[in-house]
Amino acid sequence: MSRSNSLVSTDWVVENLSNPNVVFVEVDEDTTLYDKGHIQGAIKFHWRDDLQDGLIRDVISKEKFEALLSKSGISNDTTVILYGGNNNWFAAYAYWYFKLYGHADVRLIDGGRKLWEIQGRELSEEVPTPTPTRYVAKDRDQTIRAFRDEVIAAIGVKNIVDVRSPAEFSGELAAPAHLPQEAGQIKGHVPTAKNIPWSKAANEDGTFKSNEELSELYKSAGVDFAQETIAYCRIGERSAFSWFVLSELLDLQNVKNYDGSWTEYGSLVGVPVAIGA
Amino acid sequence: MRTCGATPGGPDLSGVDLTKQTVIQGAVLRSGIDDGVPNGVPVGNAYVRLLDAQGEFTAEVPTNVEGQFRFFAAPGVWTIVVLAAGAREEVKVEAVQGSPVDLIIELK
Numbered sequence: 001m002s003r004s005n006s007l008v009s010t011d012w013v014v015e016n017l018s019n020p021n022v023v024f025v026e027v028d029e030d031t032t033l034y035d036k037g038h039i040q041g042a043i044k045f046h047w048r049d050d051l052q053d054g055l056i057r058d059v060i061s062k063e064k065f066e067a068l069l070s071k072s073g074i075s076n077d078t079t080v081i082l083y084g085g086n087n088n089w090f091a092a093y094a095y096w097y098f099k100l101y102g103h104a105d106v107r108l109i110d111g112g113r114k115l116w117e118i119q120g121r122e123l124s125e126e127v128p129t130p131t132p133t134r135y136v137a138k139d140r141d142q143t144i145r146a147f148r149d150e151v152i153a154a155i156g157v158k159n160i161v162d163v164r165s166p167a168e169f170s171g172e173l174a175a176p177a178h179l180p181q182e183a184g185q186i187k188g189h190v191p192t193a194k195n196i197p198w199s200k201a202a203n204e205d206g207t208f209k210s211n212e213e214l215s216e217l218y219k220s221a222g223v224d225f226a227q228e229t230i231a232y233c234r235i236g237e238r239s240a241f242s243w244f245v246l247s248e249l250l251d252l253q254n255v256k257n258y259d260g261s262w263t264e265y266g267s268l269v270g271v272p273v274a275i276g277a
Numbered sequence: 278m279r280t281c282g283a284t285p286g287g288p289d290l291s292g293v294d295l296t297k298q299t300v301i302q303g304a305v306l307r308s309g310i311d312d313g314v315p316n317g318v319p320v321g322n323a324y325v326r327l328l329d330a331q332g333e334f335t336a337e338v339p340t341n342v343e344g345q346f347r348f349f350a351a352p353g354v355w356t357i358v359v360l361a362a363g364a365r366e367e368v369k370v371e372a373v374q375g376s377p378v379d380l381i382i383e384l385k
Contacts, residue, residue, distance in 0.1 A: 036322075086337070
């Protein structure tokens with residue numbers, strides 16, 4: 001992957017609004033914003049309702065993913081353009097998901113919904129009615145997904161990148177500051193993890209920093225690009241954003257998203273935990 | 278339209294346990310046209326960013342249709358940055374547990 005085939009600009013979006021091979025998808029944890037206005041022709045995915053199993057804690061099955069994409073009018077050869085609020089966190093999570101199930105051409109809108117709005121671009125309330133397809137997903141690519149035992153084994157061995165805010169990393173806060181601080185798990189971080197907040201990879205307007213800046217960001221924080229890397233956050237969506245930066249923009253091999261993240265790790269009995277900066 | 282003398286600013290605090298939470302909230306308004314009165318129209322879907330004392334990004338929320346936003350922070354000095362079409366405002370606040378910071382932020 002590289003910048004050119006994983007990211008599109010808002011200008012590109014305007015030029016491709018009527019492109020029949022492109023499907024735009026707004027992805028977020030709260031899709032009421034979509035209901036009030038979205039990029040013309042875009043459909044919506046709800047992070048929990050559409051992309052979580054619901055019964056067990058896991059991504060949806062291959063069959064459910066195929067059904068979701070089929071009813072959304074997405075074919076195997078469709079160019080899927082994802083965007084969302086929250087600085088593209090959930091869009092990046094969905095991107096990781098599309099890669100997990102082997103979709104060929106999926107990209108993010110650089111800057112997401114925020115840049116689109118700050119630029120004063122048009123939003124539509126019209127909800128499209130997609131023509132159903134028969135999407136065929138590949139088996140899950142587990143090489144981009146880390147599980148808890150692998151994280152524990154990676155302590156002091158592989159790069160572990162904690163992409164949460166410094167206050168969550170140190171143990172001061174249990175959740176991002178726009179959420180109530182009442183999470184059940186203990187506070188802190190995985191020992192030897194480097195705290196490189198996802199936000200450091202983004203400009204204020206939500207666009208990604210340049211590859212030169214990104215490379216310097218991770219290297220100066222002590223990430224060895226020759227080693228495997230595991231990124232985590234609280235529930236796996238901010239770390240999908242940083243996974244996107246490392247794996248897709250910087251084109252590094254062996255980068256995994258630990259989607260269990262702190263809500264799983266911080267609830268495990270007996271695992272090592274560190275606190276402080 | 279909000280008028281001079283309206284109570285500031287953020288969402289209703291009923292249901293929030295202020296003994297445990299450190300709240301920073303407020304409303305984003307776009308000023309009226311040079312009428313010299315602090316009034317304005319709520320700006321929905323403005324982006325409000327919370328930066329810590331070192332200027333590091335901590336959180337970001339969009340405003341609701343009333344132009345309101347809320348953060349659950351920790352005691353200390355924070356900076357609020359508001360981004361909207363054609364506007365950017367920055368406000369420094371000190372948050373304490375138990376007594377919410379409630380702001381009116383006017384975009385010019």
